[in-house]
Amino acid sequence: MPGRLPIAACLTLALALVVAAPSHAQQTPPAGPVVLRPARVFDGVASEPHPGWVVVVQGGAIVAAGPAAEVKVPEGARVVDLPDATLLPGLVDAHTHILLHAYDEASWEDQVLKEPLALRVARATNHLKLNLMSGFTTLRDLGTEGAGYADVGLKQAIEQGIIPGPRLVVATRAIVATRTYAPSGFAPELEIPQGAEEADGDSLRRVVRDQVGRGADVIKVYADNARGPTFSIEELKLIVETARSAGRPVSAHATTRGGMFRAATAGVSTIEHGEGGDAEVFRLMASRGVAFCPTLTVLEALARFRGDRPGVDPEPARLKQARAAFKLALDAGVTIVNGSDIGAFKHGEGARELELMVDFGMTPPAALKAATSVAAKVLGLDDKIGAIRPGLRADLVAVAGDPTKQIGAVRKLQLVMKDGVLYREP
Numbered sequence: 047m048p049g050r051l052p053i054a055a056c057l058t059l060a061l062a063l064v065v066a067a068p069s070h071a072q073q074t075p076p077a078g079p080v081v082l083r084p085a086r087v088f089d090g091v092a093s094e095p096h097p098g099w100v101v102v103v104q105g106g107a108i109v110a111a112g113p114a115a116e117v118k119v120p121e122g123a124r125v126v127d128l129p130d131a132t133l134l135p136g137l138v139d140a141h142t143h144i145l146l147h148a149y150d151e152a153s154w155e156d157q158v159l160k161e162p163l164a165l166r167v168a169r170a171t172n173h174l175k176l177n178l179m180s181g182f183t184t185l186r187d188l189g190t191e192g193a194g195y196a197d198v199g200l201k202q203a204i205e206q207g208i209i210p211g212p213r214l215v216v217a218t219r220a221i222v223a224t225r226t227y228a229p230s231g232f233a234p235e236l237e238i239p240q241g242a243e244e245a246d247g248d249s250l251r252r253v254v255r256d257q258v259g260r261g262a263d264v265i266k267v268y269a270d271n272a273r274g275p276t277f278s279i280e281e282l283k284l285i286v287e288t289a290r291s292a293g294r295p296v297s298a299h300a301t302t303r304g305g306m307f308r309a310a311t312a313g314v315s316t317i318e319h320g321e322g323g324d325a326e327v328f329r330l331m332a333s334r335g336v337a338f339c340p341t342l343t344v345l346e347a348l349a350r351f352r353g354d355r356p357g358v359d360p361e362p363a364r365l366k367q368a369r370a371a372f373k374l375a376l377d378a379g380v381t382i383v384n385g386s387d388i389g390a391f392k393h394g395e396g397a398r399e400l401e402l403m404v405d406f407g408m409t410p411p412a413a414l415k416a417a418t419s420v421a422a423k424v425l426g427l428d429d430k431i432g433a434i435r436p437g438l439r440a441d442l443v444a445v446a447g448d449p450t451k452q453i454g455a456v457r458k459l460q461l462v463m464k465d466g467v468l469y470r471e472p
């Protein structure tokens with residue numbers, strides 16, 4: 047209770063509030079209006095793009111969008127012409143690890159055990175910039191993998207305009223059942239730091255609250271490992287209930303059918319990876335409104351790092367399994383959200399997930415929605431981002447060509463805007 051705080055603590059609090067006040071941000075939107083004139087607009091919701099639309103941005107928000115003849119261009123507006131380009135909402139990657147770098151540069155274990163926190167944070171600032179510049183204006187970062195609460199500080203650094211980066215939804219440390227995660231395989235008497243926070247049974251309540259209190263926007267739980275499910279359904283329910291009462295959704299890592307079944311039954315918001323899912327578990331997810339975040343790119347990348355006989359077996363077993371699961375999810379009508387697990391592979395390569403989703407059977411407009419309006423809804427940010435419509439934040443990207451026809455166009459970036467600030471322009 048603040049009234050009972052000693053005077054010294056009150057002073058400290060007051061000082062903290064002064065220090066936390068917004069500094070002079072480097073990245074502030076231009077005062078005047080900006081008009082974007084692309085060849086077409088993919089608004090994030092309609093499957094067909096709108097030819098000849100213009101979008102007006104002011105003060106960090108979208109203030110108008112529609113046919114050029116109907117939208118009044120404000121006096122003194124700066125006009126950015128984007129001939130032959132498609133303007134679309136800034137992309138969302140709903141499964142990232144900004145504090146990891148590609149496993150072919152350093153193994154996950156070496157990163158967790160040997161890299162100093164400051165080194166990892168310094169790298170992360172580059173990762174954030176790379177992802178922003180490749181069109182991803184929002185990331186849901188699902189666990190720092192041994193880097194504590196560094197995601198919370200990086201999010202603040204972006205919000206205060208200290209470093210450029212996407213809008214972040216952060217998970218902090220993530221939660222694992224005791225002795226089910228990694229690094230593992232050491233002598234049993236050794237205490238090896240883990241890549242996530244261990245908790246079980248009733249302690250889950252405390253750990254969820256602790257992570258929320260330290261800045262988690264979402265709770266990430268590992269519902270299984272390669273050997274099968276870890277937490278019981280009761281434990282997963284306790285996590286979901288505790289998180290929900292604090293207004294936080296739960297994301298569950300699950301690659302096995304059993305882990306997916308328990309997580310979906312417990313009522314998590316999203317299931318990550320899910321290559322072991324069968325038709326029944328995807329139907330359960332659809333009926334319970336659990337979204338699927340397939341992370342196809344990491345499976346492809348891991349196979350490449352292992353050197354899985356390219357040319358001989360162009361699609362390794364786990365990716366084949368993922369392709370089959372993805373089709374089952376599509377058939378069951380599960381909500382699919384774009385998420386790549388970037389960090390395990392090179393930052394800035396997030397567009398690959400959209401290409402793989404299309405390769406695995408999604409239409410290009412559906413893949414684009416999975417990375418815009420659908421992702422915004424799944425993340426609970428649809429009142430801010432994910433579509434091009436007056437009132438939403440001006441998170442916009444323009445790419446050469448038409449990605450609703452050729453998904454690969456999402457790589458051909460011409461413009462990146464976040465909160466009305468232009469980070470890249472033709």
Ligand SMILES: [Zn+2]
Nearest residue numbers: 141143188387
């Ligand atoms: Zn991950």
